[in-house]
Amino acid sequence: MPLDLGVLISGTGTNLQAILDATRAGRLDARIRIVVSNRADAAGLRRAEGAGVPTRVVPHGEFPDRESFERALVDALREAGASWVVLAGFMRLLTPEFLGAFPDRVLNIHPALLPAFPGVDAQAQALAYGVRVAGCTVHLVDAGTDTGPIIAQAVVPVDDDDTRETLQQRILAREHELLVLALGWIAEGRLEVMPPRTAGGRPRVRVRGASTAIGVVGDA
Numbered sequence: 001m002p003l004d005l006g007v008l009i010s011g012t013g014t015n016l017q018a019i020l021d022a023t024r025a026g027r028l029d030a031r032i033r034i035v036v037s038n039r040a041d042a043a044g045l046r047r048a049e050g051a052g053v054p055t056r057v058v059p060h061g062e063f064p065d066r067e068s069f070e071r072a073l074v075d076a077l078r079e080a081g082a083s084w085v086v087l088a089g090f091m092r093l094l095t096p097e098f099l100g101a102f103p104d105r106v107l108n109i110h111p112a113l114l115p116a117f118p119g120v121d122a123q124a125q126a127l128a129y130g131v132r133v134a135g136c137t138v139h140l141v142d143a144g145t146d147t148g149p150i151i152a153q154a155v156v157p158v159d160d161d162d163t164r165e166t167l168q169q170r171i172l173a174r175e176h177e178l179l180v181l182a183l184g185w186i187a188e189g190r191l192e193v194m195p196p197r198t199a200g201g202r203p204r205v206r207v208r209g210a211s212t213a214i215g216v217v218g219d220a
């Protein structure tokens with residue numbers, strides 16, 4: 001059975017496009033049941049329409065509070081038959097109200113090597129810090145900001161003359177590969193959420209059959 005995905009976006013949707021391309025090419029056993037945006041002007045909505053995928057706009061500003069906004073998101077995703085949710089450039093934090101509807105089934109792609117540089121403008125944070133490598137992370141979403149169990153990471157070099165834009169583009173190309181790679185693992189039923197290694201530690205993800213170099217693009 002293909003993986004039934006709901007994809008939440010707020011903007012350009014190049015990661016959404018990577019999923020659409022991979023499913024169409026038969027490289028990923030998944031189907032996008034719906035794309036939901038909190039912004040009517042998100043360019044990613046046009047990508048979904050172009051691919052014949054249903055879309056919904058759920059404008060956060062039109063709801064009295066976060067809970068009712070999230071309930072509307074959950075309703076749209078459930079009605080469409082999504083069983084996993086991908087945050088692909090979705091710029092709203094989600095609370096346990098939403099996460100409880102899809103326990104351990106919400107995925108985010110973040111343009112940094114977490115736990116470094118969570119939150120907004122991660123690429124600029126990396127440049128400002130002066131790191132020599134940067135990258136991206138696919139992780140399960142919990143109630144924190146970019147804190148959930150890590151599924152996969154990919155690394156890119158940082159050049160001396162990088163700007164925010166050049167680094168962003170280098171990372172983004174990796175994001176597209178990494179997101180499809182991680183979704184492939186999920187589609188194959190290889191993901192397992194494990195208890196923390198130490199008392200008081202964090203839950204973590206294991207990918208059955210992957211080597212210890214998990215997440216390096218091209219691996220597994």
Ligand code: GRF
Pocket residue numbers: 009011012013014015016044088089090109110111172175
């Ligand atoms: C990506 O850099 C993603 O990591 C971040 O938002 C950006 C979305 O890009 N969360 P796109 O809309 O997929 O092109």
